[in-house]
Amino acid sequence: MASISLVVVKRVKPLPSWVAPLLSFTLGIAVATVLLWIVTLGRTDPIVVLASIGRALAMPQLLLKNFALLTIVGIGLLVSFKASVFNIGGEGQFYFAIIAATWIALFSGVGAIAIINKVLMLVVGVLLAGFWALIAALPRGFLGIDEVPVTLLMNYIAYYIVDYLVFNPWREPKYKYPRTPTIPEESWFIRIPGTTGTIELILLTVVVMAGIWYLMNNTRLGLAINVMGSNPNVLRVVGINPSLIVVSSLVISGMIVGIAGVSYLAGEAHLITIPAEACTPMLGYTGILVAWLSMLRIAYVPVAAYIVSALINAGINIQIAGAGKASVVDVFIGTILLIYSISVIFTEYSVKIIVKR
Amino acid sequence: MLVEHIVVKEVTKRFPGTLALDKVSFTVYRGEIHALLGENGAGKSTLVKILYGIYTPDEGEVYINGKKLVITSPRDAVAHGIVLVSQTPTLINDLTIVENIILSLRHYNLFTRTRRVYSEVYSVLESLGLGIDPNTEVYKLTYTQKQMIEIARALLLKAKVLLLDEATSYLPLTEKKKLFDFLKKYVKKGNSVILITHKLPEALEISDRITVLRKGKVVGTVEKKKADITVIRRMMFGDTEFAPEAIKQRESIGNGVTLFIENLWVKGELGEYMVRNVTLSVRKGEILGIAGITGSGQIELFEAIMGLRKVERGIIKIDGVDTTNKDTGFIRSLGVGYIPDNPLEHGLSIDHTLAENIALCPKYSSFIIDWHAIRQDADRLVREYGIVTPSINTPIKLLSGGNLMKMLISRELEYATKLLVAYNPTRGLDEYTANKVRRNIKEKKAKEGLSVIFASEDLDEIFELSDTIAVMNSGRIVGVFDKYRATRDRVEELMVM
Ligand SMILES: Nc1ncnc2c1ncn2[C@@H]1O[C@H](COP(=O)(O)OP(=O)(O)OP(=O)(O)O)[C@@H](O)[C@H]1O
Ligand SMILES: [Mg+2]
Secondary structure (H helix, E strand, O other): OOEEEEEEEEOOOOOOOOHHHHHHHHHHHHHHHHHHHHHOOOOOOHHHHHHHHHHHHOOHHHHHHHHHHHHHHHHHHHHHHHOOOOOOOHHHHHHHHHHHHHHHHHHOOOOOOHHHHHHHHHHHHHHHHHHHHHHHHHHHHHHOOOHHHHHHHHHHHHHHHHHHHHHOOOOOOOOOOOEOOOOOHHHOOOEOOOOOOEHHHHHHHHHHHHHHHHHHHHEHHHHHHHHHHHOHHHHHHHOOOHHHHHHHHHHHHHHHHHHHHHHHHHHHHOOOEOOHHHHOOOHHHHHHHHHHHOOOOHHHHHHHHHHHHHHHHHHHHHHHOOOOOOOHHHHHHHHHHHHHHHHHHHHHEEEEEEEEO | OOOEEEEEEEEEEEEOOEEEEEEEEEEEEOOOEEEEEOOOOOOHHHHHHHHOOOOOOOEEEEEEOOEEEOOOOHHHHHHOOEEEEOOOOOOOOOOEHHHHHHHHOOOOOOOOOHHHHHHHHHHHHHHOOOOOOOOOEHHHOOHHHHHHHHHHHHHHOOOOEEEEEOOOOOOOHHHHHHHHHHHHHHHHOOOEEEEEOOOHHHHHHHOOEEEEEEOOEEEEEEEHHHOOHHHHHHHHHOOOOOOOOOOOOHHHOOOOEEEEEEEEEEEOOOOOEEEEEEEEEEEOOOEEEEEOOOOOOHHHHHHHHOOOOOEEEEEEEEOOEEOOOOOHHHHHHOOEEEEOOOHHHHHOOOOOEHHHHHHOOHHHOOOEOOHHHHHHHHHHHHHHHOOOOOOOOOEHHHOOHHHHHHHHHHHHHHHOOOEEEEEOOOOOOOHHHHHHHHHHHHHHHHHHOOEEEEEEOOHHHHHHHOOEEEEEEOOEEEEEEEOOOOOHHHHHHHHHO
């Protein structure tokens, strides 16, 4: 009886780490452009597509909002990825923060006092997002249950909780549209004129980057999270409980994503529209791409976020140019992520085959 | 007649911040065992890694059988009959021995029957005197056993030039004798061996010629017949003074019991008892050495003491505190230092820097890391132990094997205030540093009352370092001797009984 097994072997000499991001951007955009051209039988003109991407890259003021949100989400996910904990639950954590912030703004009674309201939205939003991450973190940390399916499934649970809340108790009373009332204007983040961003969002982005940089570089927790990702045995031997590190990394990750959730509500959406699974800006998923493309280095997260947010805007340009729908950008993002994942594996590993008989 | 097999000409290799090899030239003749000696960080591993295609030289040439070759990958090297058994085992833990070997052997292909390989592997292991089932998963093996498997793999690869990088240092005596006999027969067939070791007597015993490297340069090549150990030492270390052996050991032993173990039972990786009813105690300021062949239960015993392996039955107390099945963090916080069996897998995070590896330890740092203080600690350890590194912010995987070990030992020895638990505490260290480490351990015990429990596969070390010697065999303590009453013969007899 024969059985074949594929064995992945670590390369003695890994390829340089910039190979994967560079390859995936250039090749990804090329492949996706060609792919679109073929699939649409020549209707999406590659020139128009590339020009749209170029134009989007050259207009930072228009991508400020997505850039900042993606930077925050990317940094948040990075914290868990560093520990080899794969938080795919950004969407759920994002929405749990929104649930909390919406409640504060609409029903807590402090909605009209701008500063208290904003601070409370952030604090409670972050806590609830962290709580949602904790539910996946505990079984992963202490029972070793794979976090990927758990966090992924929890995204859908979060969507449905949002759908339930908005469809029933929180529904706006006037026209009975499937959405909440708009949150009071006092709780809105302040738009920077001529851009898509808000002052608070930019501040929060800076604070998150600086804070996580400090955590990862100047605390034992951050160091332990780093070591967790390369050799958890060492933690045990040194006397640090790896389970606690896993839980902390996932919870911190969720909390940071929660900051993006609150900022999205207060700076952009101002209300929740359902069904959440269709109306989501998908930053929890796109953020995964940003985190990976940054090679898990904090300083490169904004770079990756910039390029990805330009791609999102390019989608809109393409739609305006009549060369396709805005969602063609999903093809780009998917292709880049796919090529990235494949090339990253081959920079570190080569694959061999064993046949047993 | 001497035929040149390998000629290395003026090879230079630089790494950022280090000149690892500086115009190195040397020749290996067909049919010789050539020992390559030198202190930690001298450039020995770099040289053999160049021959094996892991590194390519910046300058200089390599000739094999008179032909100039550019070896750019291990695959290339193997095709030319050159195989390296590296200082750190490279086997894949989740696979069995047979599977690992199939992976690396080119003359086996997709259609090779595992059963055929099994019997080939079995017979090579047998010829090396290794009684291990080839279907054992690699993670169940000890560090030393893994190295033996790598030697077997190299032989199965039909190597014509065998590069052994400290792979023989810890083989148990009988296996080592078998291997050396094998190597002598092996070179008679026109093959060659380059042997790296820190055990000078071993090099003198088996090699035909000896080349000494120092700080990346060749000091010289001497014929075994003309060599003697003091000359070689001088070539290796220059005029560096060896530490005088002046500490009065016995007097420092106090009355209090630091480590108390009673009727201890611990299971091994396979679920069978590896520690059987062990009762031991180590007094304050006492060094207890555990002699025993590899796999007699020493590792499991130490892991149980450290809270890393479950105690099935029995009691462990450290300084009167019951630590049976307690958390490792708690046990270490009592002042317990630990040098594990496989330092690279369990002791250090090799992707991180020397400073980070120090900061990871609770004693050196609180929640917020004071990098200034850590740097001072790191600099002190580097100076004290002569760790060769471009800087304390270099990822430690770039350090030489011995320097990595120095890093771990210095951190743990300084960390330990009450008890040091150490497995092969001087593995991979050159003579000078090994000496120094042993002296530091003794000094710390004499001055600060540190207690030590250690195991070593090297009997010389057991006799050299211990106050009390316990012999472990198949999980049981079969004899406990005062150092001055123990004889080598009696201890060896009990080890293999
Ligand atoms: N990949 C690398 N990058 C940077 N420096 C390196 C690298 N490999 C080795 N070195 C440096 O080159 C020098 C020689 O290292 P090498 O491993 O050859 O020493 P060695 O003689 O084998 O010592 P040991 O007895 O400790 O194993 C050391 O200073 C080491 O730090
Ligand atoms: Mg070496």
